[in-house]
Amino acid sequence: MKILILGGNGMLGPWAVKAMQDRHDILLTDINDPYPEYTGKFQKLSVDDVDGVVKAAKGMDMIVNLSVLRPHRQIAFDVNTMGNYAMMVAAREHRIKRVITTGPHFQMVGQQYEEWDFDLNPDMPPAPGTRLYAHTKALGQEICRVFSERHGIQVITLLYYNMKHSWNLGGPEAPVVYHEDMVPFSTAWQDCGTAVRAAVEVSEERLASKNEAFFIFPDLPHRKHDNEKTRRVLGWRPRYQVERLWNKDSRNPESHLTEAF
């Protein structure tokens, strides 16, 4: 499959590329230069450049939008909102049947949900609130929904929250803390990437509608959020369960009988 990836040089991009590069024909785009280790096709492109995205999407079977910008007011709207608009215009222009967009879980699960409820699932009506990152991403998702309803474009939205390195369960922004109150929506980077592959490859028959969202995290015991749909529909099986974050078993047992008796 020929896949256009937008915003591919961020945090998630390399893991998505790793999961798909041997199975699909990828054109990676980003406003920044690619990582030196990347050897595939690349085009410099800002995701809010509507005409540029339309041109890059010509001949593609699918578009995957991994772009994200959080803190800056202007650029957050340019990337998170206008980026999805550009993607959907391109999909409509070239009759591309499926697009995949990504974002933080709170573009759907805003404070209204998160501070009150459990078993939160990706089929709830979005309630992002006004936090800049969540709000701008939610606007992008809404644009996708409208285009999907009008033009029959399959939209798959993958929602993430806390990404972890598999080797120590630390994140890029904070050191690892074991046995404390973890984010109950944490996922290893490798698994974040394979979720994109699962969304690319899932058959249309398995999707209940033209606009489907999925929470991407492994089986966690909190029951704050619900990943059942992701496993059932996408068939996604995370390799890492980030268990050391929510289980107090000793990491350096004195012997093989530790906790056996």
Added chain:
Amino acid sequence: MNVLITSAASATAQIIIGALGGMHTLRLTDLPGKTSGDIIKNELGHESETDELVTGIDAIVNIGYQGQSGSNTHLMDYHTRRMYNLLQAASDAGVKRYINISTLKLFQDHEENLVVTEKWRSDPPAEDIELLVAHMAEYVCKEFARDRLIQVVNLRLGWPFIGDSLAGSDDTAAISHGMIGESITAVLTTEDLIQWQDIHVQSPVDHQRFITKTAARLLPELAGRLSS
């Protein structure tokens, strides 16, 4: 009351300015290049200029549909980012009420015989950029209301706007200039509103398309002029 009106150079704003001018102290604003006379030019950016624009304002009347023109990306940017900036500044400044002027055209694809009210989900067409961005402006407003940062009235007006002439026989959603002015006057002062309030308004015409009972209930001074 001190009222800020956005997109003040637009035709819709001019109708509203004419109606409110004698009753309230108006502050008018629009993007640079569209300003003249008393209209303050403002980009609605996230810097202090927007904060200053809303200082001392009690209510904002925002033209959320057909207040601006230009490229698709300009319209999308205006009705998302700039609306966010304005609402954020207004919330920070303690502005009490934000009236978003939207359109009943968001329901135009529903069959005419359906009893469409505020409880129906709107259906914006992706191919009509003016309606798509009107929908997006509503979305931005609703999240500010959801977070209880400001009270928002989303006033969806019928179409076409008719001045002195009578509505044509096909204009089953028409609204008169007078009704536009009266409805906004009433919305500015009514007290019984929840944090986010959709209100549909059109003039009483033959084969009236949209139900206006919510407007009649919440805006009693308008009730006698609406279709019962």
